[in-house]
Amino acid sequence: MNARELDQLHILSVLVEDKSGVLARVASLFARRGFNIHSLAVAPTNRARFSRITVVVDLESAPLEQIIKQLDKLIHVVKIEELRPADAVERELMLVTVVKGEDPHDVLDIANRNGGYALDFDDDHITFSFGGAPKRLDVVERELAERGIRRIQRTGRIALPLLATES
Numbered sequence: 516m517n518a519r520e521l522d523q524l525h526i527l528s529v530l531v532e533d534k535s536g537v538l539a540r541v542a543s544l545f546a547r548r549g550f551n552i553h554s555l556a557v558a559p560t561n562r563a564r565f566s567r568i569t570v571v572v573d574l575e576s577a578p579l580e581q582i583i584k585q586l587d588k589l590i591h592v593v594k595i596e597e598l599r600p601a602d603a604v605e606r607e608l609m610l611v612t613v614v615k616g617e618d619p620h621d622v623l624d625i626a627n628r629n630g631g632y633a634l635d636f637d638d639d640h641i642t643f644s645f646g647g648a649p650k651r652l653d654v655v656e657r658e659l660a661e662r663g664i665r666r667i668q669r670t671g672r673i674a675l676p677l678l679a680t681e682s
Contacts, residue, residue: 523575524553526598526605526674527583529568532591533559540589541568548585551576554607554671565593569673598674607649608670609656610634612642614663622662629655640665 531537538557545552551573560567572582583595598605612635613622619641626633626643629651635642645655649672656667 523573524571525574525579526600526603526672527568527570527572527586528596528598528674528676529570529586529592530560530594530596531566531568532593533564533566534591537566537589537591538568540591541570541586544585544589545570545572548581549576550582550585554669556671556673558673569671571672596676598676602677603674604677605648605672605674606646607652607672609645609652609667610642610669611645611656611659611667612640612665613659614665615639615641616662622659625655625658625662629658631655642666 529541531541542552542555544550553571553573555568555570557566557568559565572579579597583597586592586595615622615636615638622641622643623633625631626641626645629645630647631643631645633641634644643659645652647655652669656664
């Protein structure tokens with residue numbers, strides 16, 4: 516992903532009431548308005564009645580202010596925060612199955628240098644798990660692509676504000 520594409524992506528952290536159908540309403544809003552979702556993750560928070568939706572939006576499809584205004588109109592949306600990359604901690608999980616190749620130590624070395632864990636293997640392939648900042652996983656993905664990726668799945672970003680910037 517180039518710098519221009521990264522400038523087009525913004526992270527929204529949306530605190531919602533943990534009610535049936537809330538995620539569907541949020542996704543439906545994006546679809547109806549033609550807003551492009553780059554990634555979306557949702558999970559309960561430490562507060563029993565709430566979940567947090569982390570959505571990475573592509574600003575080429577709509578201005579950020581318009582997206583926030585539309586989200587704010589939804590029932591069960593409690594709080595919306597824009598998380599700028601410089602003011603947030605971002606993480607993502609990647610599972611990837613790669614070809615062992617002639618020298619399996621080559622792919623094992625890539626995994627070891629990048630904090631990866633081997634989860635499964637057979638005679639020809641190894642499945643790894645990597646966790647980290649999205650940009651770092653992009654680099655790992657490119658390195659592994661040179662060796663031969665068979666399958667790959669990434670979770671999408673989750674993010675929280677840096678403690679020093681939290682209000």
